[in-house]
Amino acid sequence: MTDSDNSTVRQLRLVVEAEDFDTAVAFYRDALGLSEQAAFEADGDERVVIFDAGRATLELANPAQKRMIDDVEAGGHESDRIRVAFEVNDTAALTDQLASAGADVLAEPTITPWKSLNSRLAAPAGPQVTLFQ
Template sequence: MRIGELATRTGVSVRSLRYYEQQGLLDPDRTAAGHRVYTAEHEACVVQIQELFQAGFCSSVIQELLPALTRPDQDASLLDKALVAAQARLESEKRSIETEMAGLRRLRVRLGLAPDTHVTPQDGPHDSLQYTQQLRLIIETDDFDEAVRFYRDVLGMAEQPAFATEGDDRVSILNAGIATIELATPTHVRTIDAIEKAPTTPGPTLRIALEVEDTEAAVSSAREHGAQTLAPATHTPFRTINARVQGPAGWQVTFFQELETLEERATREGFTTDDDRPR
């Protein structure tokens, strides 16, 4: 069928069909003269694309999902990986939007168009350069599989790609909505200590990791308020800039500055979920 007939059969405009092709969502056959020709499979694909758009997915996410959804055998593992990749992309886009919104709020404050609602511990107004974007709780556990089962499989927290090597070096970062929980074996904790050049302490370490816009600025601000630097800003193999300070009540605080998106990171060696990591 030609593009006009496909538009009539699916209720999608010709302009939209051409947009789908531009976005890599639809790949029509061509005649010797270069005219587009569509089959029943193309028609089914257009219906699938429409359903995904109506579900709220953007074209970039649909491009990730479509190959798995249109496979005749509906390969479950391929579909699951596509859904994980789509979720990682959406989480990355959400964080980017939140960062831009925070920038707009700071600009409004500087221009005097909005009150500065951030306060110091003494309840006085101040112009803060640090805006925490993510709280990550690091839980060191000897029974890693049971912890993953409970948080990921029982509580339903989605797992995102995380960096680790092999063997007992295991880590699982689970999305808890507005925060993430990181489950780590003692081996992984020691690995991160070595990467960050931070002192190793006996037994489980109480540590909070905070995503910030500028790690060095965050460390400088913490040091000005009396915090001891445990590890200076360091570029890590998992594409962040990390530093660590000693917080109150025995808790260590890691500041980490993201250098790339989750989508970009998922393509790098060493980044995967625990089930897919070689051991």
Template sequence: MALTVADFDRALAVYRDGLGLTELADWSSEQGRVVLLDAGRATLELFDERQAEMVDAIEVGRRVSGTVRLALRVVNGAEAAGRLVAAGAEQVAAPVTTPWGDRNVRVQAPDGMQLTLFTPAEAG
């Protein structure tokens, strides 16, 4: 995944410093800035519009996310959200317990990307 961001420093603060993604490489040059961050193993969840509406309703109370939303597994969503907000993200909604038992919290990165920080039920 590659994100193009308008405020590079603020986005880097959120993803690297706030979320704790390890910096693997910095390929910045006179042509532009680029940093490679390790986001671990990924899966792709495909939602239809109705499912996206349902998840937004559970996590936020209304439809707010776009066509792409990152869901990241964390040890403690509230603590992770706090770090992200301190790094420049915006908290979209307070933590909630989902019908399937996970603990989720929604934030929005400076680039507009919505992030669901989730702690699986078995981890809580």
């Protein structure tokens, strides 16, 4: 496929509604370190920030696999149907940093059966966040 092929997916963008927009922006930009790619405002109170989160993948898991991941990675803290996972250089340090920035740590860093170091957090604006290295 080429870039001009209409069926080629060029980007995966996850859109999250953030009630406390400024807190969420500070969390993902300042604490997690995502770089701002674009930001837009409209005449009313409409605001959006688009962050560059690196390479995107789509992971589909059946209910049994999701439950197993929740058990292994988060001590059984059940995630919603959608969870955001970020591959990072230092799971332990970033978990502490994000907790200091307002995230609730649901599970401290733990080695998984697939040999990654994962933690689970409840982050501002909704979806649970997994950090993995």
